[in-house]
């Protein structure tokens with residue numbers, strides 16, 4: 001026998017049961033997004049590598065270690081998108097969205113790719129949904145973005161597991177000054193740092209503040225606080241944001257060490273941390289990025305956004321025993337005996353499906369008993385049985401699988417009777433016309 005294939009390391013199939021969670025999440029996100037005026041956008045799975053380098057930053061972990069980068073046949077460097085914001089901003093500029101009414105509100109639900117070290121909650125292909133508000137700067141917009149994230153956590157039943165962490169990292173100029181202060185502070189202390197932090201110190205010293213290694217944490221604890229070096233405007237902006245969050249009764253924890261792993265942020269940054277495990281498995285994060293549009297070649301345009309990890313949310317929904325509707329369950333199983341019966345079954349199955357009765361037909365050669373056992377395994381509510389006698393008499397048997405009782409019905413009345421039994425509101429109707437307006 002030849003060797004069987006496995007998925008590559010760090011990626012996984014989304015099996016039918018998990019798709020029920022995915023579908024539910026997508027619906028919640030779509031519902032909340034529409035309520036708030038967001039429109040959906042999809043950007044390509046890959047973009048020019050330079051886009052991510054310039055936006056996320058050359059020295060970030062994502063760009064320096066985690067990108068899936070390859071050359072196409074003409075030698076152009078392309079990268080599978082490791083996050084969504086850069087592509088959305090590229091699209092905003094490319095499609096002249098600055099001519100649309102501002103701010104432009106966009107949302108997405110897409111797969112992303114990072115060459116991360118695989119572990120629980122960390123994959124190499126993962127799904128994110130996200131929101132971007134591009135075109136205006138006001139702490140009220142940051143508050144709305146956080147409120148939307150919060151609402152979705154509530155809808156999905158995971159709000160109790162996570163705590164909002166909030167910080168401001170000021171303007172790039174103020175941050176530059178502070179980075180120098182940090183580098184000076186660490187002079188002579190390099191030996192106590194982990195290898196990762198040693199490497200980050202010269203180029204990305206802010207990241208030393210949120211390192212999880214014990215010694216690095218102790219040093220970060222007593223480092224000069226960033227707030228002392230931030231510009232007045234950013235600090236005032238932050239105070240106003242907190243007033244709005246209080247007004248909205250959104251709980252948060254001020255976390256002066258929160259810096260985020262992407263370079264494009266200005267002022268507000270936030271993350272939802274697991275109450276027990278802290279930053280390890282944050283379900284989502286975001287912040288303001290007022291300089292990114294200009295950095296990518298557009299006019300100076302402020303923006304704020306958020307994205308969340310779908311797999312991590314689903315894992316927490318399962319942990320919290322949140323149940324999602326199972327729309328895939330079948331209503332009816334059609335069993336038959338003999339060729340003549342099979343001929344009657346095919347149009348019946350078609351008719352049942354057309355009215356929205358989710359129907360499966362056992363069209364193989366098994367005995368009625370074997371077919372009924374199958375019907376049980378599929379957990380259908382009703383089975384329709386057609387044998388030689390029924391064909392001769394123009395009837396069918398409808399069996400209530402749970403109660404084990406059955407009735408004989410005229411063939412042309414089967415659909416009508418099943419609709420009655422299942423209930424109109426439970427049907428899975430498909431009407432392209434209706435779908436257009438639903």
Ligand code: HAM
Pocket residue numbers: 082083084085114116121122123124125126128130131132261262281282283284285286287304305306307308309310311312
């Ligand atoms: P991020 O914090 O890098 O932000 O990612 C957001 C979320 O994606 C994380 O909180 C986590 O739930 C999920 N995630 C990230 N990496 C993985 C992974 N390897 N496996 C599973 N889940 C993962 C961003 O991506 C920014 N674009 C957020 C943003 C939007 N900022 C402004 N607008």
